[in-house]
Amino acid sequence: MPLVSMRQLLDEAAKGGYGVGAFNVNDMEQIQAIMGAATETKSPVIIQASRGARQFAQDRYLFHLILAASELHPEIPIAMHQDHGNSFETCKSAIALGYTSVMMDGSLKEDGKTPSTFEENVEVTRRVVEYAHPLGVTVEGEIGVLGGVEDGHGAGGSGLDHITDPDQAVEFAERTGVDALAIAIGTSHGAYKFNKKPDGSVLKMDVLIEIHKRLPHTHLVMHGSSSVPKDLQDIVNEYGGKLKETWGVPVEEIQLGIRNGVRKINVDTDNRLAITGAIRKVLWTQPEKFDPRDYMKPAREAMQKVVSQRMTQFGQAGHSADYAPLPITEIAKGYASGALDTRPSLAAK
Numbered sequence: 001m002p003l004v005s006m007r008q009l010l011d012e013a014a015k016g017g018y019g020v021g022a023f024n025v026n027d028m029e030q031i032q033a034i035m036g037a038a039t040e041t042k043s044p045v046i047i048q049a050s051r052g053a054r055q056f057a058q059d060r061y062l063f064h065l066i067l068a069a070s071e072l073h074p075e076i077p078i079a080m081h082q083d084h085g086n087s088f089e090t091c092k093s094a095i096a097l098g099y100t101s102v103m104m105d106g107s108l109k110e111d112g113k114t115p116s117t118f119e120e121n122v123e124v125t126r127r128v129v130e131y132a133h134p135l136g137v138t139v140e141g142e143i144g145v146l147g148g149v150e151d152g153h154g155a156g157g158s159g160l161d162h163i164t165d166p167d168q169a170v171e172f173a174e175r176t177g178v179d180a181l182a183i184a185i186g187t188s189h190g191a192y193k194f195n196k197k198p199d200g201s202v203l204k205m206d207v208l209i210e211i212h213k214r215l216p217h218t219h220l221v222m223h224g225s226s227s228v229p230k231d232l233q234d235i236v237n238e239y240g241g242k243l244k245e246t247w248g249v250p251v252e253e254i255q256l257g258i259r260n261g262v263r264k265i266n267v268d269t270d271n272r273l274a275i276t277g278a279i280r281k282v283l284w285t286q287p288e289k290f291d292p293r294d295y296m297k298p299a300r301e302a303m304q305k306v307v308s309q310r311m312t313q314f315g316q317a318g319h320s321a322d323y324a325p326l327p328i329t330e331i332a333k334g335y336a337s338g339a340l341d342t343r344p345s346l347a348a349k
């Protein structure tokens, strides 16, 4: 089947009360791992590529690999999403390629590092929405700033530096009309999120709950939401790795988020750890091996295992055949008629 609108995937997730993992990809094996997990668990999926991934793999390679996934798995709804677009032009180029969803991260300036002003964020995000919606393409915005850095993107620092203000979130949703909104509640990108098991003092679930109450029609997105499980860290370190002890976002906290309007959960670090651990194990225990398939196959299997687990934990498992994906042109009509408008003043009707 053709690639599906992320908006439709998230609307269906809201109806079913579950979340959908958005997994980052850079190469063929990662895409195969996700599709293996989606087939195994019968899950709809969001595959996403950062700017770094688009550069690493080159746009057309990456896009055609994902098209191959949709040809091979017509029974699985797949949305293709640009993760952390830094400018109108980045989002436009993703849409030109055929991505069905884009994130305009206007919380940072175009350099992907410096926090922008609220007005700058509203301006660039609204511009992307005005361009994307007539084409049926979904838009995710971000308000507040996440901590950490990943793929060269991020403000750095702790996740507590710029927690989303619920009043601003409501104003932002009203003025931009975004479909989905990433909020900052204390999470960070990368492996080093927390230096102890996170509790209410570092992970502001109350802010998330408040935002959902006030924006019930805007799908919330949790970034930096790898759980960084100890067993995956241990495998890396057991075979020569040097990871410092660290904690991610506990799955129970994500599940609490899902009960309170979180529909998209970004996961990257856990998959990176699974892949690296599997490769290290082969190279460390069987140093005579030199065929890349000898370590890429276990790496792909290790990632598939993590993705399957998350799909089950997020509740998307079993939902791949719940609905008929609409052509993106139909989604465009929904935006034109106002039927898909999520702005609080209109959606309250």
Ligand SMILES: [Zn+2]
Pocket (backbone or CB within 6 Å): 084, 146, 189, 223, 224, 266
């Ligand atoms: Zn992110």
